Amino acid sequence: MPGAVRRSYTANTTIAREYQARSAILIITSGWAAFAKTLPDGSRLIVDFALPHEIALIEFAGEVSETVTALSDVTAIELAGPVHSCFSRFPQPFCEAVLQAETSRYSRVAEHLAGVSRRGAIERTAHLLLELACRAHRSATTYPARFVCPLTQAELADALGLSAVHVSRVMKALREAGLASFRNGVVELHDHAGLIETAGFDRSYISI
Numbered sequence: 001m002p003g004a005v006r007r008s009y010t011a012n013t014t015i016a017r018e019y020q021a022r023s024a025i026l027i028i029t030s031g032w033a034a035f036a037k038t039l040p041d042g043s044r045l046i047v048d049f050a051l052p053h054e055i056a057l058i059e060f061a062g063e064v065s066e067t068v069t070a071l072s073d074v075t076a077i078e079l080a081g082p083v084h085s086c087f088s089r090f091p092q093p094f095c096e097a098v099l100q101a102e103t104s105r106y107s108r109v110a111e112h113l114a115g116v117s118r119r120g121a122i123e124r125t126a127h128l129l130l131e132l133a134c135r136a137h138r139s140a141t142t143y144p145a146r147f148v149c150p151l152t153q154a155e156l157a158d159a160l161g162l163s164a165v166h167v168s169r170v171m172k173a174l175r176e177a178g179l180a181s182f183r184n185g186v187v188e189l190h191d192h193a194g195l196i197e198t199a200g201f202d203r204s205y206i207s208i
Helices: 083-089 092-118 121-137 153-160 164-176 192-199
Strands: 005-009 014-016 022-030 033-038 044-050 055-060 067-070 074-080 146-148 180-183 186-189
Touching (some): 014 022, 022 083, 033 153, 044 092, 044 153, 055 092, 083 092, 092 121, 092 153, 121 146, 121 192, 153 164
Antiparallel strands (some): 005 074, 014 067, 022 055, 033 044, 033 067, 146 186
């Protein structure tokens, strides 16, 4: 597509920063990135992730927004924004994919808000693991037995609104219950049905 540029970001590199104007469409080809909100005390809440083969939309006008960070080494194809201008610049199938990406992100953020505000620690952790499994596996009908997950315990805590210590306890509980485990960058889902029941998970909000 015209204007497409290949980008590479090493792990922990800031792709877009709060309060700085940035407008781009990123097609993630490898690696994971996080959209996060930083609080005045320096803590942060990860509100969404961008995984391989997904479209990440960055439309920051310079007001308070989010910081986008590469959690692992990330490669992407970047198209210059503004995002809304893509409808006059690119083929219709791609524009439809951009619209779907925007809708999907809204649905994920809504689920995330419900999780951190209303679900218990075990339920929200199980829910996030199942969401990431669906997105990493890229299947609308099945769940993987395992998937590679580059998140650290601290990053998982930031996504769940929990402390790292609490996350460690929750993962131990899930492991001892025979539901899921997370070791050496790999999440294993031992009991899909049990994990789904624990989380109250409905995958219909995830678009693959």
